[in-house]
Amino acid sequence: xxxxxxxxxxxxxxxxxxxxxxxxxxxxxxxxxxxxxxxxxxxxxxxxxxxxxxxxxxxxxxxxxxxxxxxxxxxxxxxxxxxxxxxxxxxxxxxxxxxxxxxxxxxxxxxxxxxxxxxxxxxxxxxxxxxxxxxxxxxxxxxxxxxxxxxxxxxxxxxxxxxxxxxxxxxxxxxxxxxxxxxxxxxxxxxxxxxxxxxxxxxxxxxxxxxxxxxxxxxxxxxxxxxxxxxxxxxxxxxxxxxxxxxxxxxxxxxxxxxxxxxxxxxxxxxxxxxxxxxxxxxxxxxxxxxxxxxxxxxxxxxxxxxxxxxxxxxxxxxxxxxxxxxxxxxxxxxxxxxxxxxxxxxxxxxxxxxxxxxxxxxxxxxxxxxxxxxxxxxxxxxxxxxxxxxxxxxxxxxxxxxxxxxxxxxxxxxxxxxxxxxxxxxxxxxxxxxxxxxxxxxxxxxxxxxxxxxxxxxxxxxxxxxxxxxxxxxxxxxxxxxxxxxxxxxxxxxxxxxxxxxxxxxxxxxxxxxxxxxxxxxxxxxxxxxxxxxxxxxxxxxxxxxxxxxxxxxxxxxxxxxxxxxxxxxxxxxxxxxxxxxxxxxxxxxxxxxxx
Amino acid sequence: xxxxxxxxxxxxxxxxxxxxxxxxxxxxxxxxxxxxxxxxxxxxxxxxxxxxxxxxxxxxxxxxxxxxxxxxxxxxxxxxxxxxxxxxxxxxxxxxxxxxxxxxxxxxxxxxxxxxxxxxxxxxxxxxxxxxxxxxxxxxxxxxxxxxxxxxxxxxxxxxxxxxxxxxxxxxxxxxxxxxxxxxxxxxxxxxxxxxxxxxxxxxxxxxxxxxxxxxxxxxxxxxxxxxxxxxxxxxxxxxxxxxxxxxxxxxxxxxxxxxxxxxxxxxxxxxxxxxxxxxxxxxxxxxxxxxxxxxxxxxxxxxxxxxxxxxxxxxxxxxxxxxxxxxxxxxxxxxxxxxxxxxxxxxxxxx
Numbered sequence: 001x002x003x004x005x006x007x008x009x010x011x012x013x014x015x016x017x018x019x020x021x022x023x024x025x026x027x028x029x030x031x032x033x034x035x036x037x038x039x040x041x042x043x044x045x046x047x048x049x050x051x052x053x054x055x056x057x058x059x060x061x062x063x064x065x066x067x068x069x070x071x072x073x074x075x076x077x078x079x080x081x082x083x084x085x086x087x088x089x090x091x092x093x094x095x096x097x098x099x100x101x102x103x104x105x106x107x108x109x110x111x112x113x114x115x116x117x118x119x120x121x122x123x124x125x126x127x128x129x130x131x132x133x134x135x136x137x138x139x140x141x142x143x144x145x146x147x148x149x150x151x152x153x154x155x156x157x158x159x160x161x162x163x164x165x166x167x168x169x170x171x172x173x174x175x176x177x178x179x180x181x182x183x184x185x186x187x188x189x190x191x192x193x194x195x196x197x198x199x200x201x202x203x204x205x206x207x208x209x210x211x212x213x214x215x216x217x218x219x220x221x222x223x224x225x226x227x228x229x230x231x232x233x234x235x236x237x238x239x240x241x242x243x244x245x246x247x248x249x250x251x252x253x254x255x256x257x258x259x260x261x262x263x264x265x266x267x268x269x270x271x272x273x274x275x276x277x278x279x280x281x282x283x284x285x286x287x288x289x290x291x292x293x294x295x296x297x298x299x300x301x302x303x304x305x306x307x308x309x310x311x312x313x314x315x316x317x318x319x320x321x322x323x324x325x326x327x328x329x330x331x332x333x334x335x336x337x338x339x340x341x342x343x344x345x346x347x348x349x350x351x352x353x354x355x356x357x358x359x360x361x362x363x364x365x366x367x368x369x370x371x372x373x374x375x376x377x378x379x380x381x382x383x384x385x386x387x388x389x390x391x392x393x394x395x396x397x398x399x400x401x402x403x404x405x406x407x408x409x410x411x412x413x414x415x416x417x418x419x420x421x422x423x424x425x426x427x428x429x430x431x432x433x434x435x436x437x438x439x440x441x442x443x444x445x446x447x448x449x450x451x452x453x454x455x456x457x458x459x460x461x462x463x464x465x466x467x468x469x470x471x472x473x474x475x476x477x478x479x480x481x482x483x484x485x486x487x488x489x490x491x492x493x494x495x496x497x498x499x500x501x502x503x504x505x506x507x508x509x510x511x512x513x514x515x516x517x518x519x520x521x522x523x524x525x526x527x528x529x530x531x532x533x534x535x536x537x538x539x540x541x542x543x544x545x546x547x548x549x550x551x552x553x554x555x556x557x558x559x560x561x562x563x564x565x566x567x568x569x570x571x572x573x574x575x576x577x578x579x580x581x582x583x584x585x586x587x588x589x590x591x592x593x594x595x596x597x
Numbered sequence: 598x599x600x601x602x603x604x605x606x607x608x609x610x611x612x613x614x615x616x617x618x619x620x621x622x623x624x625x626x627x628x629x630x631x632x633x634x635x636x637x638x639x640x641x642x643x644x645x646x647x648x649x650x651x652x653x654x655x656x657x658x659x660x661x662x663x664x665x666x667x668x669x670x671x672x673x674x675x676x677x678x679x680x681x682x683x684x685x686x687x688x689x690x691x692x693x694x695x696x697x698x699x700x701x702x703x704x705x706x707x708x709x710x711x712x713x714x715x716x717x718x719x720x721x722x723x724x725x726x727x728x729x730x731x732x733x734x735x736x737x738x739x740x741x742x743x744x745x746x747x748x749x750x751x752x753x754x755x756x757x758x759x760x761x762x763x764x765x766x767x768x769x770x771x772x773x774x775x776x777x778x779x780x781x782x783x784x785x786x787x788x789x790x791x792x793x794x795x796x797x798x799x800x801x802x803x804x805x806x807x808x809x810x811x812x813x814x815x816x817x818x819x820x821x822x823x824x825x826x827x828x829x830x831x832x833x834x835x836x837x838x839x840x841x842x843x844x845x846x847x848x849x850x851x852x853x854x855x856x857x858x859x860x861x862x863x864x865x866x867x868x869x870x871x872x873x874x875x876x877x878x879x880x881x882x883x884x885x886x887x888x889x890x891x892x893x894x895x896x897x898x899x900x901x902x903x904x905x906x907x908x909x910x911x912x913x914x915x916x917x918x919x920x921x922x923x924x925x926x927x928x929x930x931x932x933x934x935x936x937x938x939x940x941x942x943x944x945x946x947x948x949x
Contacts, residue, residue, distance in 0.1 A: 033806050043908060045712040051640055136637050138645045228820040241685055243713050255808055261714070262900050262908075264803045292797075294898045295908070298778075299796050302786045309794075438655045474843070480638075481631045517643045 028547040036578065037290040038589075039300050044265065044293065045265035046243040047254065049127075051134025052225035059589045063267055063289060065228030065248035068097055068124070068207075069219060075408040076500040078219060082119065082229060082249065092214030097207040099399045103274045106253040108245075118271065119229055119249055126232045128199045128209075137226030138583040144218060145198035145202040146210040163336070220499035233356060251275065251284040251592035268444050274591065283289055284592040290401045304339075304573060310596065311581070311589075313572045320392045320571070329393025340352075340574040344583040345396060345406035347497035348568040351379075352445070352458070352490060353483070356561050357514075357523035368489050372432035376558040378418035379425035380465045386457050387566055394571055398564035401553040403505050405567050406585035410502060410546055415553040417564060425465045437466025445469050447492035448476045448484075454565070455492065484516040486523065493521055494568075499585065501535055502549045509556050510534075524561035599864070606937050610930040615667075617926040620867060621919050622666055626659065628913075635710050653710070669705040669924070672811025676700050684708060685715070706920035711912050716920040719905060724924070726901035729800060731886040733817055734824035739879060742829045743872070747863065761833065768830030776894035777823045781896060785819055794819055797898035820897040824890055828882050835878055839871040846870075880936055887899045 044056040052061045068086075072079035082532035083097045131137045210219060222226065222279045234247040244261075246254050252267035259265045267289040275283045292309065294300045297316030304312045315323070331341045354368045355361065367373045385399045396405050401415035426436065434440045447455045453469045462469050469490075474482065482488050495506050507513050510533045513520040529552060535550055536548040556562070570587045575596040582590065608839075633649045650656050654665060668674045677697055681688055688702040706716035745761060752758045783794035798816035803809070828850035843849065844867055852862045902921055909917035 035805050043912075048713075051636075051713070053636075094675075133648075139642045142642045142644060239685055240708065240713055258808050260721075260799075260801070260803050260810075260900075261712075262904065263799050263898075266803055266805050266808060268808070288805050292898075294797050295904075296896050296898070299781060299896065299898065302782070302796060306789065329944060336880065406878070475913075477634060478628075480634055486630070516646075524844060 034285060034287045035289075035290055036286050036307050036311075036591055036596055037292065038313075039292045039303070041293075041295055041297065041314070041342065043262070043295075044291070047246040047259070048135065048243045048247070049225055049228040049230065050131045050137055051243070052228075053136045055587065058225050059542075060265065060267075060291065061225045061246075062589060063252040063591055064250040064251075064254065065225070065230070066103075067225070067227045067229065068099075068222045070223050071500065071584070071586060071588070073582070076355065076584060076586065077408075078223065086219075092216070093211045095209040095211070096202075096220065097121075097124075097209075099205045099207060100274065101205060103249050104249050104272050105231050105249055106270055107117055107254075107272070108234065108247045109256070110233040110245075110247060111232070115427055116247075117181050117231070119231075120204045121206070121207040123229050123231055124207050125199040125201050127229050129229065130230075130235070131226050131324055135226070140197070140221045140224055140226050144211055144215050144221070146212050147198075148538065154409050173487045178203045214538060215539075216539065217499065217501050217503055219541075220501055222253050224499060248267070249274070252286075252289055256477075262293050264293070267291075268291075273592070277593065285594075285595045286591060289591055299338065304575075307575065310578050311572060313570065315571055315573070317390075320394065323573070324392040324394070326392060327388050337576075339576055340578075342570075342572040342574060342583050343394070344570045344572075344587075345585055346568040346570045346587055347404050347406045347500060347585045349398065349402055349404045350395075350454075350495060350565040350568065351402075351492070352563040352565065353522045354489070355486055355489045355522055356525070357486055360523070361489070366489065369431050369434070369436065371559060372428045373434065374563070376425040376428040376432070376465065377416070377462060377467065378560050378563045379421045379428065380461050380467070381418070381458060381563060381565065382420045382461055383566055384420065386454065387500060387596070390457060391566075395566040395569050398566040400564075401557050402508070402562065402564060403502055403549070403553055404497075407502060408500060408585070409543055410448050412548065412553075414550055415557060417557055417562075419466060422465055429465060429467075434466075437468065439469060442468045442470050443490055444472050444488075445490050445492070446472045446479065446488040448479045449473050450476075451492055459468045483521050486515070491521075497518075497586065501541065502545070502553075503533075506533060506549065506552050507554075509552075509561065522561040524556070524559065526555060526559060601721070603938060606934050610934050613930055614923070614926055618667065618670060618919075618923060619663075619921055622663060625919065626916075627917050632913065632915060634708055669707060672704060673699065673701055689714050692871055695855050702758065704923075705915045706923070709909075709914050709917050711909075711914040711917075716916050719917060720833040720902070720920050720924050723900060723902045723905045723921075726899060727799065727903060729817070730820055730824060730881060730890055730894070730899060730901055733821040734886060735828060735879060735883055737821055737825040738828035738832055739824075742832025743868075743875065745829075745832045747840055747868070749833065749837045750840035750844070751863075758837075762837075763834045765830035768826050769834075771826065772892075773823060773827065774896060777820075777893050780819055780823050789880045792851065799898070816899075820890075820893050820899050823897075824886060824893050828879075831878065831882075832875055835875050839874055840867060843867045843871040883932070 001389070003129050026343070032531075038059075040056045040059070042054065042056055044060055045051065045054065046057055047060055047064060047067050052058045065080045068081060068083040069078050070081045077516050082100055084100050086095055086097045088095055099119070099121055101118075103119040105111070105119060107114055107116045111117055128141065132141055200210070202208055209218075227249075228248060229241075231247055231537060234245065234420045235242055238245040244259055245256070251270055251273045253270045254265070255269055255306070258268075269284055269287050273283055277283055294303060298318060300312055300324070301319040302308070302313065303309050309351050323332060323341065324330065325332055335341075356369070358364060358369065383399065387393050387395050387397060399417045399419050400412045401417050403410065403412045405412050405416070429435060429437060429440075445455055445458065452473060455473075459469045459471060480490070480493075483491050483493060495505060495508060508517075508519045508521065509524045509526075509529060510520060510523040511523075511530050512518065514523050515521050532548055532552055532555075536545055536552070539545050539548070570583060572583060574581060579595040579597065632655065633646045636649065654662055654896060668676070673691065675697060676688070678690075678693075679696065681700070684707075686702065686705055686706075688700040690698045690699065690700055692699040703717060706720065708715055709719065731836045745765075749761045750853075758905060781796045784792050785794050789795065794815060796819075798813060800813060800817060801810045802816070804811055810835045849862060849867060852866050857866075875937040890899075890901055891907050893899070894904040895907055902924070906921040906925075908914075909921065
């Protein structure tokens with residue numbers, strides 16, 4: 001027994017020792033060195049850009065990798081990254097990129113002597129072919145770039161294809177030469193480079209991409225994190241464990257083993273980063289980025305409040321209540337000046353979907369197939385009240401169609417959506433043959449656990465016009481599964497833009513995009529819409545598309561296969577010591593130009 | 598010691614594990630979610646989905662899936678060399694047959710659907726966190742529980758005894774996530790400057806600038822304390838009642854008559870006998886503590902099996918959930934076999 005006590009005493013003494021050390025540091029909560037610290041809830045799953053689907057992965061990959069182009073600034077305009085310039089052929093099908101010279105990969109044991117080699121066009125060919133085969137980003141290229149054709153058929157095809165296959169053979173010969181050339185021993189696997197006809201390295205600094213048909217938004221695809229460049233040596237060495245051994249060209253790099261999964265990820269400054277600021281000073285300014293993985297939102301907020309985190313995003317309701325005034329959504333006075341609160345419109349819309357597919361729905365008398373009932377449900381929602389009651393006014397009232405207000409160069413407010421109007425809702429119900437909700441069966445609203453309060457709010461709103469709604473809460477994974485299979489008649493969902501073009505949102509109502517293959521969850525089908533959508537997607541990008549987008553948006557509103565609830569806003573809390581951290585509508589995090597005091 | 602008894606218990610244990618593995622396999626077969634959605638989300642195209650289904654072997658007939666699953670779990674099994682290499686599995690070849698081989702290996706729990714990480718790695722990293730946490734909590738609970746229990750039994754029915762019993766009843770009734778939150782906010786946040794404790798943190802912490810791992814024992818204090826609340830309360834009550842019973846035995850009166858000091862009677866004569874039921878309870882609790890650490894690990898962001906399992910089941914990450922469940926089952930079976938065998942050693946009546 002006594003031995004136990006001595007042992008325990010030792011533990012206490014030992015931990016007290018630790019405490020003392022800690023108290024000395026306590027006067028300075030901020031770490032020494034230029035370290036930026038943010039917390040990541042929801043879990044980082046991989047540092048491989050081919051898996052950069054969720055926010056956590058995108059944020060980390062943004063620091064580690066570069067692509068050809070990227071979105072920049074508030075208006076999300078395109079900016080060159082590793083590309084120096086690009087040309088588009090007259091038929092709109094061939095993109096030719098000239099790459100920057102002198103860009104090196106991170107130093108890593110996968111290279112001879114551990115020194116990162118220069119990035120070449122063939123690396124992009126390798127990386128692009130890889131995401132077609134591996135990871136979650138194949139949709140970026142699939143059905144857009146030229147499809148691989150079997151070689152024996154190519155002779156029978158048209159002349160233009162013949163020249164293409166001729167080019168291909170030249171490339172093959174060239175690769176053969178390269179193979180024999182001892183200087184270019186680093187290209188060990190030429191067969192990967194020519195395995196697909198879509199991407200071609202014309203020379204070390206020229207990259208060509210062939211499309212199946214013109215797709216004006218293609219450049220935006222190349223700004224998604226999936227399309228970052230990686231060296232094939234890393235994949236050969238680490239295989240599937242590339243996920244925790246990332247090698248790229250980005251502003252930060254990860255040294256071996258510095259991702260203690262679920263605890264902490266440390267990214268260090270890349271001393272050989274190619275980018276410089278306006279004063280010709282080398283980027284990045286930070287020495288390191290520290291990512292923690294605290295799941296509990298209250299603990300996360302308290303840690304931030306303690307000064308031990310520089311940035312947190314997506315607050316829980318409790319923390320929101322603590323910081324923001326309930327009804328106005330303004331920052332409470334006692335926090336004014338203590339830290340920065342950044343509110344920014346987000347390219348995300350929250351919906352209720354009404355399933356429309358009569359080939360799957362057996363009951364054709366289903367009231368939700370009646371457009372007037374759907375419109376009535378739309379009019380009955382007090383969206384402003386919802387945001388005030390449940391979200392501290394965070395978010396923008398969803399009165400203007402499916403496109404969120406955050407879209408650059410697009411006036412979404414010109415679309416007429418559904419403002420709160422209960423008498424009108426009752427009138428419509430009456431016209432549909434259900435005065436005051438009589439004869440209406442109980443409708444089930446399917447949603448996920450975290451959304452319970454919103455569902456209950458809607459339930460009350462609808463009850464006021466006499467529509468009885470039952471709420472069913474699903475596990476998030478099985479919820480989306482049921483939605484995809486068309487098992488739910490009324491369901492909650494949201495949509496985040498993958499790239500900042502309205503096409504990405506409106507595609508949700510294009511009939512060839514039916515789930516489970518595409519994004520059309522409601523199986524909405526309208527010939528006028530489909531035709532106009534098809535036309536618009538072939539138009540050059542820019543303001544010229546806007547009138548069509550407005551028309552498309554209006555068609556959806558009139559047919560109301562969905563009820564728009566609200567457009568999201570990003571809320572970020574940031575310590576005062578952080579400078580030059582920009583927020584944009586894609587909720588991206590770019591740390592290469594950030595400074596800390 | 599009867600070797601047959603020992604073998605029979607081990608065989609039984611293997612049978613239980615096989616049963617658990619089969620039940621998990623069946624449960625996940627009937628699960629309502631499409632596993633590819635876990636990784637792909639809404640944007641997936643058909644080809645990518647199909648590719649994943651083939652990669653994970655979900656397109657094969659159920660009996661093939663089941664055999665492959667068991668084959669992966671067996672320590673000696675038949676594998677394609679290519680597959681082993683591509684997945685970076687560790688193994689020793691026993692008999693090589695061209696493309697295939699009989700290999701000696703750890704059970705393969707495959708790779709996580711969500712992260713692509715080897716499940717073996719995930720579990721191995723998490724297991725230590727949980728073991729250390731559970732053992733420390735048990736250690737705290739035993740030391741203090743027995744002392745407080747003895748103290749209470751000495752003060753039977755007076756104010757102190759009643760207060761202790763009241764508090765310990767509260768301790769038994771409080772769910773672990775409530776006590777976790779209370780301790781985290783009080784000791785870690787409000788009084789953090791006084792106690793020097795943080796709300797979150799793991800045993801090994803990465804230092805950002807140097808990139809080295811440092812041992813932080815103080816991060817163990819809060820979660821271990823939280824986890825020990827309930828066993829502490831139970832051990833206190835068990836010790837108290839057991840002590841009261843023992844102290845009325847004849848041999849204690851004899852000891853008193855011999856003129857031994859009260860202290861010696863308590864600690865050498867009474868306690869030894871009074872501890873029997875307590876020790877049985879502790880051995881049972883250790884296993885369930887490992888399982889009960891779920892919420893504590895979640896709140897204190899402590900890297901352990903509980904947190905891994907909780908997050909994996911939230912995300913429908915089947916290989917991880919399967920692996921974690923089987924590992925838990927394995928630990929339970931091991932402890933049970935060990936306890937049975939030890940009983941057999943100490944008590945010949947049990948060996949039938």
